[in-house]
Amino acid sequence: MTPIVDIQNVTRSFGSKKALDNVTLTQEKGTVVGLVGENGSGKTTLIKHVLGLLKPDAGTVNVFGMNPVTDPVPVLAQIGYLSEEDILPAWMKIHELQRYMQGFYPTWDQEYADQLVQEFGLDRTAKLLTLSKGQRARAGLMAALAYKPALLLLDEPSSGLDPIVRRDILGAIVRTIADEGRTVLFSSHLLGEVDRVADRVAMIKNGKIVFCENLDDLKETHLELTLVFANSRPVPPRFDRAIAAEGSGKEWSIVFKGTTDEAIAAAQAIDATIAEHRWASLDEIFVAYSRPTGGSE
Amino acid sequence: MTRAVPFRMTFHAFLWPLWERNKLGYKIAACVLFGLTIAVYLPMSDVTRQFLSSVYSLICVFLTFTVVGFVPYGMGIQAAAQTSSTYAKVIFTLPVSNEDFVFIPILIAIGGFTFLWLLFVAASIVPLHFYFPVELPIIQAAAMVGLTQCCWLLSVWKRSLVALSMLSVTVVGFLQFEVMFGLLFEGTAPVARYGTAIPGGLFFRSDEELVLGVVAILSILMAMAVAPYARHQASLSRWKLPQRRRILATSNPAPVVLKPKLGSALSAQTWFEGSRRFILLVPSATVGTAFAFLGLASLLESREASMASLHYMGPSYLLSPWMPLPLLLLAGLYFAVLFGPTSPTAASMKGRNHFKEPGINAFVAIRPISSAQLVTARLFMAAKSSVIAGVALAVFFALWPIGAVGTGGNNATVLSHLVSLPTIQNLLLAAVILISLPLLLWCFQVGNVFMDLFGVKGWLIGIGCAGPPLIYLVLQFMDGTLYKLDFLRKGASVNTGLLEHPDVLAKLIGELTIAGVVLIGIKAVLLVISVIRIRRRKLVEDRNLIAYGGIWIATATALVGGFYALLPPGMLSAPYLALIVALVLPLNRILMQIVTVDSNRHR
Numbered sequence: 066m067t068p069i070v071d072i073q074n075v076t077r078s079f080g081s082k083k084a085l086d087n088v089t090l091t092q093e094k095g096t097v098v099g100l101v102g103e104n105g106s107g108k109t110t111l112i113k114h115v116l117g118l119l120k121p122d123a124g125t126v127n128v129f130g131m132n133p134v135t136d137p138v139p140v141l142a143q144i145g146y147l148s149e150e151d152i153l154p155a156w157m158k159i160h161e162l163q164r165y166m167q168g169f170y171p172t173w174d175q176e177y178a179d180q181l182v183q184e185f186g187l188d189r190t191a192k193l194l195t196l197s198k199g200q201r202a203r204a205g206l207m208a209a210l211a212y213k214p215a216l217l218l219l220d221e222p223s224s225g226l227d228p229i230v231r232r233d234i235l236g237a238i239v240r241t242i243a244d245e246g247r248t249v250l251f252s253s254h255l256l257g258e259v260d261r262v263a264d265r266v267a268m269i270k271n272g273k274i275v276f277c278e279n280l281d282d283l284k285e286t287h288l289e290l291t292l293v294f295a296n297s298r299p300v301p302p303r304f305d306r307a308i309a310a311e312g313s314g315k316e317w318s319i320v321f322k323g324t325t326d327e328a329i330a331a332a333q334a335i336d337a338t339i340a341e342h343r344w345a346s347l348d349e350i351f352v353a354y355s356r357p358t359g360g361s362e
Numbered sequence: 363m364t365r366a367v368p369f370r371m372t373f374h375a376f377l378w379p380l381w382e383r384n385k386l387g388y389k390i391a392a393c394v395l396f397g398l399t400i401a402v403y404l405p406m407s408d409v410t411r412q413f414l415s416s417v418y419s420l421i422c423v424f425l426t427f428t429v430v431g432f433v434p435y436g437m438g439i440q441a442a443a444q445t446s447s448t449y450a451k452v453i454f455t456l457p458v459s460n461e462d463f464v465f466i467p468i469l470i471a472i473g474g475f476t477f478l479w480l481l482f483v484a485a486s487i488v489p490l491h492f493y494f495p496v497e498l499p500i501i502q503a504a505a506m507v508g509l510t511q512c513c514w515l516l517s518v519w520k521r522s523l524v525a526l527s528m529l530s531v532t533v534v535g536f537l538q539f540e541v542m543f544g545l546l547f548e549g550t551a552p553v554a555r556y557g558t559a560i561p562g563g564l565f566f567r568s569d570e571e572l573v574l575g576v577v578a579i580l581s582i583l584m585a586m587a588v589a590p591y592a593r594h595q596a597s598l599s600r601w602k603l604p605q606r607r608r609i610l611a612t613s614n615p616a617p618v619v620l621k622p623k624l625g626s627a628l629s630a631q632t633w634f635e636g637s638r639r640f641i642l643l644v645p646s647a648t649v650g651t652a653f654a655f656l657g658l659a660s661l662l663e664s665r666e667a668s669m670a671s672l673h674y675m676g677p678s679y680l681l682s683p684w685m686p687l688p689l690l691l692l693a694g695l696y697f698a699v700l701f702g703p704t705s706p707t708a709a710s711m712k713g714r715n716h717f718k719e720p721g722i723n724a725f726v727a728i729r730p731i732s733s734a735q736l737v738t739a740r741l742f743m744a745a746k747s748s749v750i751a752g753v754a755l756a757v758f759f760a761l762w763p764i765g766a767v768g769t770g771g772n773n774a775t776v777l778s779h780l781v782s783l784p785t786i787q788n789l790l791l792a793a794v795i796l797i798s799l800p801l802l803l804w805c806f807q808v809g810n811v812f813m814d815l816f817g818v819k820g821w822l823i824g825i826g827c828a829g830p831p832l833i834y835l836v837l838q839f840m841d842g843t844l845y846k847l848d849f850l851r852k853g854a855s856v857n858t859g860l861l862e863h864p865d866v867l868a869k870l871i872g873e874l875t876i877a878g879v880v881l882i883g884i885k886a887v888l889l890v891i892s893v894i895r896i897r898r899r900k901l902v903e904d905r906n907l908i909a910y911g912g913i914w915i916a917t918a919t920a921l922v923g924g925f926y927a928l929l930p931p932g933m934l935s936a937p938y939l940a941l942i943v944a945l946v947l948p949l950n951r952i953l954m955q956i957v958t959v960d961s962n963r964h965r
Contacts (some may be wrong), residue, residue: 115965118891118965119964134964135899135900137732137963138730138731139730150724152724152725153725156637161637165633166626166629166630167624167630168623168624168633169627169630170730
């Protein structure tokens with residue numbers, strides 16, 4: 066089956082800065098992929114490649130089997146997009162926004178759009194300029210969802226918004242997933258959100274994909290260990306398959322990639338005992354890959 | 363007690379953002395200055411040098427009015443189009459007094475302009491030994507900057523007052539028009555009027571200086587008065603007012619008027635472009651300025667022969683055999699040049715792309731619509747705006763005679779024109795010209811947008827450097843003709859001079875024709891490049907490309923045929939008309955727009 070999003074070996078630079086470095090990422094129909102990474106890691110650049118707003122220097126991007134740069138119309142007709150940036154025209158009223166969008170998308174469902182407007186507590190006669198940030202985000206979400214796009218792209222949709230709006234956005238993602246065959250690619254700093262809705266998580270760092278795994282697999286292969294040493298250690302222990310280490314003296318916390326048995330074996334190899342172990346949270350995995358301090362012995 | 367912020371710190375706080383925003387303008391001005399200086403010091407005959415001094419005196423008069431005029435106009439448009447001020451909002455919150463808040467930016471702007479102007483004087487006017495009132499452009503800059511500051515603060519205080527920024531256009535436009543008509547009907551010595559006794563002659567040496575001086579003082583005083591209110595308004599939280607409106611709207615929701623569904627992406631995008639309230643700004647500014655001209659001309663006609671000419675030639679030329687052509691085309695060209703490239707239509711086309719640079723707004727860029735259709739929607743919108751402006755201008759020209767009658771003095775002359783019935787040919791000619799006006803306005807609105815999308819900086823700096831040496835080469839090429847154009851140096855008007863020297867006119871036309879043909883050649887090469895790019899990227903289907911070409915040829919043929927049939931025999935031959943139409947009517951510039959829109963969309 067052709068993947069909905071197929072990014073192969075994409076490299077893109079802005080001047081001397083490499084924003085994407087040989088990135089490969091595929092997404093199957095009906096899946097939710099959460100894109101995580103620090104600010105400036107390349108998440109937005111990657112999403113803009115999917116939209117066709119950016120052209121790769123090398124590699125290929127195909128969406129629905131088409132190139133979004135050379136065939137933008139059929140690709141964009143199936144994509145709903147909401148970004149952290151407020152790109153909605155301030156002069157428009159909500160009902161004008163609905164009318165405008167309707168012209169582009171034959172699948173626009175006015176009943177659903179009105180339902181979302183009501184649910185979000187928006188005034189159809191209000192100008193976008195007069196809305197608060199949260200309400201403009203809701204208006205953007207309504208505009209991105211009402212034509213039931215086959216692919217929903219959300220670029221930091223919850224950033225800077227209050228918990229109520231974040232809940233609305235999350236609810237919309239959940240509802241979109243509930244519709245059979247709908248695909249969501251979203252980037253977020255809020256790992257709790259990713260944890261709740263994503264099937265797969267891709268982490269991007271300095272323009273490179275660090276990992277792209279099923280969320281359950283990811284969590285089941287990463288352990289948070291508390292290691293105790295007989296003697297105090299001035300530097301973090303170098304530990305086979307450790308991603309990051311934190312602590313001081315005799316006690317160190319390690320994020321470890323592998324099974325419990327593998328962790329025990331690795332600890333024994335450096336004369337340490339495991340005082341405590343549990344599955345690492347997504348948050349801990351993210352921080353560990355962002356700032357790795359450990360590594361293979 | 364709060365200590366006052368030192369003047370030096372306040373000055374720097376304002377200087378830095380002003381420099382950041384205007385540095386391109388200053389760089390371009392410096393390049394132009396450099397180019398002009400080179401041109402002055404290049405070897406040339408005495409005749410050419412003398413002619414150059416005439417040309418430079420005209421540049422002094424005309425360009426300073428134009429360039430300085432565009433600054434406030436552009437700023438007004440920016441404020442209107444972007445619903446935000448041209449300054450960062452943080453500037454309102456700086457701990458500075460209202461006096462400093464108003465005066466320092468004015469001081470910096472006038473200082474910057476004066477510096478460049480004096481450099482120009484030193485580099486060009488002094489070596490060429492011609493007289494020009496050095497203080498005039500400085501007074502003008504003071505008036506424009508004061509007016510800009512005043513209009514901006516008024517619009518921050520009361521959003522609806524943004525239209526006042528058009529005032530600056532009226533004043534500048536009036537002065538430009540006066541200079542233009544002075545050149546046509548009074549001769550090439552625009553400074554001849556200086557030194558005559560005028561009210562306020564102690565400080566100002568001409569009507570223009572008096573008007574500008576009063577404008578400067580009044581606008582700075584007004585800015586001072588408005589500054590506290592504007593600062594208070596700007597310091598309110600962004601959505602305090604809207605929130606109140608929202609509560610009101612919720613308590614008593616206004617019914618939504620359901621409009622017909624937009625059936626296609628093109629119709630939705632056309633609605634989007636047309637729904638922007640800026641569409642009426644071009645017509646209203648055009649007509650508002652036109653009527654303001656009429657009023658100002660009435661006030662000054664007793665003092666200025668050119669104003670009297672301006673006022674009375676309306677009715678007289680409309681009813682004379684062929685003079686509507688230069689008058690109306692000149693007026694149309696003027697409005698098109700002034701309102702076209704800097705128009706809100708053009709401004710709205712630029713938008714901001716996802717890189718915060720001029721380009722395609724991300725909201726539009728992600729819609730499922732082809733780049734060619736995006737451009738088409740904009741062309742429709744510009745056409746709509748131009749047609750409204752054209753109709754409004756037609757009303758203005760129709761009302762012109764009435765205004766002239768009301769001013770007295772030459773009633774008998776005007777009435778005698780009114781009673782002489784126009785011929786059918788004259789009416790048809792007037793109709794063709796009135797159709798050409800919106801077309802011209804449209805051409806200027808849509809013609810240069812691609813440059814902004816393309817990255818205009820390099821072009822402008824290139825033109826700034828290459829322009830003046832190019833002028834020098836053209837002057838050398840035309841040296842023989844320039845010798846015969848010496849009547850210009852002697853102060854005769856263009857009108858009289860050319861009519862009295864038909865041989866010079868013929869030679870001039872011949873040389874301009876060669877230049878026109880060269881330009882057509884360049885345009886043809888660029889057209890081929892655009893078509894190749896469009897076909898390579900499959901931006902437009904071949905049959906649509908052929909249709910575009912067909913429409914262009916049909917329009918050009920209709921214009922050439924119409925003018926040729928209606929103009930007096932021998933006035934302009936068909937090839938000349940074809941050359942003019944081919945130069946003005948955009949084809950490649952529109953195709954380039956499709957290419958640049960696509961490049962901006964997919965970077």
